[in-house]
Amino acid sequence: MKSLWQDLRYGFRMLVQNPGFTAVAVLTLGLGIGANTAIFSVVNAVLLKPLSYANAERLTMAWENNLAKGWSSFAVSPANFLDWQKQNHVFDPLVAFLNSGFVLTGQGEPEMLSGMQTTDGFFRLTGVEPALGRAFRGEEFEAGKNRVVILSHALWQRRFEGSPEVLDKAVTFSGESYTVLGVMPKGYRIPQGADLLAPLTLTPDMLSHRGSHYLVAMGRLKPGVTLQQAQSEMSGIATALAKQYPNTNTGWNANLVPLYEEIVGEVRPALLALFAAVGFVLLIACGNVTNLLLARGASRQKEIALRAALGAGRIRIIRQLLTESMLLALAGGAIALLVGQWGVELLRALQPANLPRMQELGISSSVLLFTFALSLVTGLVFGSAPALLISRSSLSETLKEGGRGSGSGGRHRLKGALVIAQVALSLVLLVGAGLQIRSFLHLMEVDPGFDSTNVLTMGVSLPDTKYTDAERQTAFIQQALENLKALPGVKSAAAVSTVPLGDSDLIYSLVVEGRTVPKGQEPSANWYSVSPDYFQTLRIALVRGRVFTEHDDSTAKRVAVINESLARRIFPGEDPIGRQIRMGINSQAVREIVGIVKDVKHYALESRFTMQMYEPYRQQTRDSMVFLLRTDTDPASLTSAARRAIFSLDKEQPVSEARTLEELVSASASQRRFNTLLIGFFAVVALVLAAVGIYGVVAYSVAQRTHEIGVRMALGAQKRDVFSLVLRQGMVLVVTGVILGLAGAMALTRLISQLLFNVSALDAATFLSTPLLLAAVALLACYLPARRASRVDPMVALRYE
């Protein structure tokens, strides 16, 4: 223990006495470990931290699926849910959710809130109880008794000033009076970030439409029940329902997905790829610190030999050297916490909209422990080889040399191997980053089918208590559009039921008049209710026929416009114009197709075009519509004026957050942008570190070989001979590293192929350009010491001895 203390004191003194070496090593390690700390904090928050529910591993999403239509996880119909709930023996409880808009009025400015309606059992399912007040009671799920809500802590603070007196008070939502029963705990996030919870009553009307799927279901597996057992039973129930209700349930099954998988499944590969990338950066940083230690070890050879001469065993010397490495690593770890904290702030600022659980991001105790452990492992990684090699020096030779440092063969070989490894790792990262960047560029080149520039979007959700029928809803939309069109700077205005790349779409089965299709095999298409100017406002090109006009109202013949994908797939070789279709297998209303428009990306830029059909909003309106304003100035600057234009119609009608269409397009690419930015950044850091490593090794070698260079020049070597000698020495290592790196990249990029878009994992352009970039940087790193070597004065070099 006493000798360890001595080692620590001596190690500390050595580091203080060599401030330049210590600063470079600690900063390199701080950067490498810090980047790992930052990314681990994301991995920890998103992937590792247990979900904030009791026995969360038993929480399971229960979806419907229809594989024939390509839907692996689809919303559940209320009638099917009720049958599942009654017939299953594997869940306790099984609960359905419905996300609904709640318009808060009578409390100052009206506000559109997100409400989560839930069937009975929510609190048993999640294991979370209100912090204030009480949970719902069984009878409060019955029609007429369900006007009760439980507020999120954030809503309670924001709109009710955190007053406990709000309990049992009546609050008006969407024109109806609700009683506040409770407030959820601080920090608890209601599913989908909703502002409040309300009971979901499955009304006879809802249950009568078995083919309408819009509920989200989640259950808690009973103790001892496995996912496979539950899946088997639920599939059995679904099969029975399909036999019982062939019109609506043919082709439908149940699909159970663990909640954890549901939340993080999609982002896991990207996060693990980032974690691997940042691990590579640390390994490259370790390579540089190892090289620094080897260079410093050469100058300490005499000191080490003297220690040995005085009786220190090899183990004792290794311990001394490792203690110094550990001190460096721990100092690097301390810097890493700062770097990690900055990294976390940066990641928060960069976070894509669809990265889950980011609100839990931070430097937690697990992150601290990870950083500490990583620092120790890093110390061992970069410190072991130098300690072993330096402690192996020949005692007599070193002392005879009079203390002049000279590199051993082992040290030279290790340095060369480190450079090769650094180049190889950097190239793998560069290729990965190159593929991501090319994917992102391809994504940015995707034509979404509409022009997103200078378009403002804002939504309204009209409460059915006030806008009780389609006529009132249509009148509001029509008047609002007139007000919006009259605003200065607005070139055109339109309304649509769901904006492209915005909310989830409605999907209907499509029935073509005169055709018979086997049950369950009806085609389905995304459906939109639009105002006549919609296509013009979004500049969606008309291919054939016509778009809607003001004459397409409730008194006129029902019409529809379809997109090219639908025309191609449903009417191959036929002219769809004039054909009649129905939406929904039980619908009687027939629409005549009057036009074909270009395809539009509705889900995501990287998704395929779906079949789409449009109806005039005055023939089929929705209570929730989104206004679109094409402007000739910055669309965001019209937000206030547009809000006022809608408020002037109804002072109690809130408008959802205004966003530009470009923001929606940008958000659609945010996850990929996030990954590309980070992996690109890490690749650049890796490249710089590798270049520094190459420079360090070649420059050190030049310094060590000054005398030899002098001899060569005395023998008649020209400057170019020496220059090419040094350059060749460095580039041989680089080329070896590039070959290994390419092999590694070919093996590893296959693992990220699912993260790529329109780019092969073996994309030739990336595999050609990145080695060239790396070689160019490496050449520059070798060029500087090579130039210095070529300027060696042979006289000075020979005196060097």
Add this chain to the structure above:
Amino acid sequence: MPTNASNQSLIRMEGLTKVFYTDEVETHALSGVHLEIRAGEYLSIAGPSGCGKSTLLSILGLLDSPTDGTYLLKEKPVQGLDMAERARIRNREIGFIFQSFNLIGDLTVFENVELPLTYRGTKSAERTKKANEALEKVGMAHRARHLPSQLSGGQQQRVAVARALVGDPMMLLADEPTGNLDSKNGDAVMELLRGLHRGGATICMVTHDPRFARHADRTVHLFDGRVVEETMEVVS
């Protein structure tokens, strides 16, 4: 008279001065040195430590430049030659033998010997032939594949002599060639140089040991950077 020396002047130095400046201190390493070396001559430069012997040899070998004075190599002034031309002359006209051998540790004996030819651009086959011949000449052919660290000091110096000879230089410059050798190996190397001289080589050797200086035809004595005496060996 020197046994092999001709009347052809290889090197002529007149009023050669070399001043080193360190901070504000001027050190006159050489002051007005006049020296002529003829083809086939074996010249020894002797003098105590710090008298300027090695500086003179460096200037002779175009590793350094004089501060003042004239240096004619084959009647052509060397002042004003650029670095590349100096390197070319060192490679083709001069063979260096250093006190500490200065073999390159990573290269084999053979590779060390062929190095000057490599810089000259000589083709591989010819390089091999000449390097082997040079090694034969110094009796080290059997060690061609060895590394310098595997040789004794005397053997290393023989290899260094082979390297100096390989390019058929106009002159060999030897800086204390026996300084790092024991007397037996020292004698052997001196005998080797003597043999080369007998074969027609021009040799200029720096030594502080009068015993070895006597091997030369003529000895120039330096003291404080000046030529203070010249002695000739009488051939009996």
